[in-house]
Amino acid sequence: MRLIKNKSQSDIKAWVDRKALIHYLGHAIAAYYGYFMHPVAVYMHEILNDSEMYRFTRDIVHHSALKDGELMGIPRTEFNKL
Numbered sequence: 001m002r003l004i005k006n007k008s009q010s011d012i013k014a015w016v017d018r019k020a021l022i023h024y025l026g027h028a029i030a031a032y033y034g035y036f037m038h039p040v041a042v043y044m045h046e047i048l049n050d051s052e053m054y055r056f057t058r059d060i061v062h063h064s065a066l067k068d069g070e071l072m073g074i075p076r077t078e079f080n081k082l
Contacts, residue, residue, distance in 0.1 A: 018068060019068075022061060022064045022065055022068060025060065025061055025064055026057055026058075026060070026061040027044075029056070029057045029060050029061070030044060030047055030048060030053065030057045031044070031047075033053065033056065033057070034047030034048075034050075034053055035047075037050070037053060038050065038053075
């Protein structure tokens with residue numbers, strides 16, 4: 001795997017918060033939309049076993065990461081290599 005050089009961050013707390021937001025976004029999407037689609041499911045793995053739910057959640061997190069990468073000046077092509 002190739003490492004992407006990060007620009008130095010002047011406000012590391014804001015950078016970490018932004019990364020945490022993207023990470024937890026996936027959990028929130030799966031939980032809220034998953035409850036809507038599968039109200040009897042108890043565990044996250046039950047929701048994510050639905051390939052449509054998994055793909056939907058992954059696409060939203062991926063799109064958010066791409067937008068964040070654009071803000072940091074990382075080209076979209078770098079994300080496709082991960």
